[in-house]
Amino acid sequence: MCLLSNNVIPGNRGTAFGTNAKEEKDLQNIQKMILTIDGIKEVLINFSIFPREIQVFSSKLIPVHLIETKVKATGFHAISKDPFHI
Template identity: 40%
Template sequence: MEVLLDNVIPENHPRMFTTNASEHKELIKIKQAIMALDGVESVEFMDVVFPKQFRVSVSKMIEVRFIEEAVNDVGFNAIPREYLSF
């Protein structure tokens, strides 16, 4: 396990994710699911890009898999941005 790749680190290290959700109501569901996780401070969506992206800031270290699972539970995908190559 690599600490930087497998976790969202607190303070000035937010993590970017890409999602397959596209409608506003879908993004709200994703935000609510992630905000329910202990230690999540904020979820910000980048609406001007495709596919949709969001940034997660935390107050304590959280494993990326917990964010992925929270988004999967509402029916969508969350892929850490560093894993994608265009």
């Protein structure tokens, strides 16, 4: 279970993160920062909910803390959501 909750797993499912950023320009800045990480394929932002949700897709195993650190550099937070909905 630790592997799933502590990493972005490669594939088409991705990992969801909640963020406290509200403005579109801030969210786009976060998206650009995450895309600088080697192995990140795509970052989608859900603007219709709050807290905003960022879906991250990768081509290799990426530690969640690496994404959280990149987002923190923008002045905002990204918190990984539970990988399974029960």
